[in-house]
Amino acid sequence: MKGLVLSRSAFLYGGRKMITKPKGCYDLYGKEGRTFKQIDNIVSMLAEVYHYAYIRTPIFEASELFHRGMGESSDVVKKEMYDFEDKGGRKLTLRPEGTAGVVRAYIENKMYGNATQPLKFYYSGTMYRYERPQSGRDRELTQFGLELLGATDPSADAEIISFAYQVYQILGLKNVKVKLNSLGDNESRTLYREKLMAYLKPHMDGFCEDCKTRFSENPLRILDCKVDAKNPVLKDAPKTLDFLNDASKEHFEQVCSYLDILKIPYEIDGTIVRGLDYYNHTVFEFLIEIDGKELAIGAGGRYNGLVSTLGGPETACVGFASGIGRVALAMEENGMDMGEDAIDLYLLYVNEEEKKYAIYLAQELRLAGYKTEMEYLGRSLKAQFRQADRMHAKFLILLNSEELENNEVKVKNNQTKEEELVSLDALIYYLDEKLEDEEEDCCSHHEEEEDV
Ligand code: HAM
Numbered sequence: 001m002k003g004l005v006l007s008r009s010a011f012l013y014g015g016r017k018m019i020t021k022p023k024g025c026y027d028l029y030g031k032e033g034r035t036f037k038q039i040d041n042i043v044s045m046l047a048e049v050y051h052y053a054y055i056r057t058p059i060f061e062a063s064e065l066f067h068r069g070m071g072e073s074s075d076v077v078k079k080e081m082y083d084f085e086d087k088g089g090r091k092l093t094l095r096p097e098g099t100a101g102v103v104r105a106y107i108e109n110k111m112y113g114n115a116t117q118p119l120k121f122y123y124s125g126t127m128y129r130y131e132r133p134q135s136g137r138d139r140e141l142t143q144f145g146l147e148l149l150g151a152t153d154p155s156a157d158a159e160i161i162s163f164a165y166q167v168y169q170i171l172g173l174k175n176v177k178v179k180l181n182s183l184g185d186n187e188s189r190t191l192y193r194e195k196l197m198a199y200l201k202p203h204m205d206g207f208c209e210d211c212k213t214r215f216s217e218n219p220l221r222i223l224d225c226k227v228d229a230k231n232p233v234l235k236d237a238p239k240t241l242d243f244l245n246d247a248s249k250e251h252f253e254q255v256c257s258y259l260d261i262l263k264i265p266y267e268i269d270g271t272i273v274r275g276l277d278y279y280n281h282t283v284f285e286f287l288i289e290i291d292g293k294e295l296a297i298g299a300g301g302r303y304n305g306l307v308s309t310l311g312g313p314e315t316a317c318v319g320f321a322s323g324i325g326r327v328a329l330a331m332e333e334n335g336m337d338m339g340e341d342a343i344d345l346y347l348l349y350v351n352e353e354e355k356k357y358a359i360y361l362a363q364e365l366r367l368a369g370y371k372t373e374m375e376y377l378g379r380s381l382k383a384q385f386r387q388a389d390r391m392h393a394k395f396l397i398l399l400n401s402e403e404l405e406n407n408e409v410k411v412k413n414n415q416t417k418e419e420e421l422v423s424l425d426a427l428i429y430y431l432d433e434k435l436e437d438e439e440e441d442c443c444s445h446h447e448e449e450e451d452v
Contacts (some may be wrong), residue, residue, distance in 0.1 A: 024139025071277020
């Protein structure tokens, strides 16, 4: 008899076909979920001290926002947009990135009239790009990002780069490369465009069909083409830095000198042009190497023309965004492990009276800041001990009716197995002290390991 072959989506359970997630999307839970949350927590903590305010904009926007903002010639707009019409016939798009939405919000809410310029925002959320899914390239991706609106000064560029660099440092990423370039202002860009076109024109037959279209629409895109990346003609193509006018040169030199003050290592790379059309002056990428290939974990730059393109006043802006999934990949590559999800306390009981007290005590202990679990399934005491072990509980609290009568509970160190009867009045103090000791032991153990 032939073997039965079932595709994943045709898997039957209870007679019903299982529905699978859309291609390029992911379910986030367990260790991966904790890694994402940790990255997000560090980003929001650092954003607060760098004084970036949280902003949340809609996940879908008018399609025109992205077409006008990111540029018709960018790959994202041409090939990767999730465009749809709603029931009212409005043309909408799932956001492929965060910058255009923040700029729309800045203009629509007339934030440019706010007395405290520049305005500094951070965000974190899902974005949607119809790409060919592979490791580090998803259709639903999560980005965190910063946008600083209303400052031309190069210190703003340096601050954005410094933020990104510090996030990666705090997360323990050792091998991040910062690549930096300048496209210059409009005058420099126009001059560069002419020189690039003159250089590429005789060689265009050897480029892909997309690049042939790019040639007249936006020739800078050719430098970023994945298909033609290895074309030897590109190696000797003119570099943007050679065509900067004095003002653009000065801006770039200042960005570099501020990064030197901040001790942020960077590499100037004339090939960085970025995939979106709104950039001018500083552009940068944060790269890590995975399996011999460079992967951008974050990128950004200055976009002084975007606010006016979208109908607002001339406003100088700079920003950056980072794919949390790629940062998580980089952490894995650096051998970082989130470890097990350990809890502080597990409450065990046998009878209904003890259970009632467990319900009350769990709430008190949680409000006192302890990560606390209790028994829900009415298991035997032996099975409860096993469950506490599976949850890596540091301490067990055994509720016993007779001891509760005396206002006491038994607390057991789940590692050393030492037990003590503790008065309920002193329980919080007792746990504070014990858990602090545990943490110190754990830290000194890590230090010893590092010394070795
Ligand atoms: P971007 O270079 O298109 O820039 O994306 C920024 C980062 O998002 C990338 O470096 C990468 O880490 C992540 N990313 C992009 N596409 C994917 C994908 N398909 N799967 C997983 N991760 C991805 C922007 O989005 C600009 N808005 C950045 C910016 C902010 N510029 C100024 N302000």
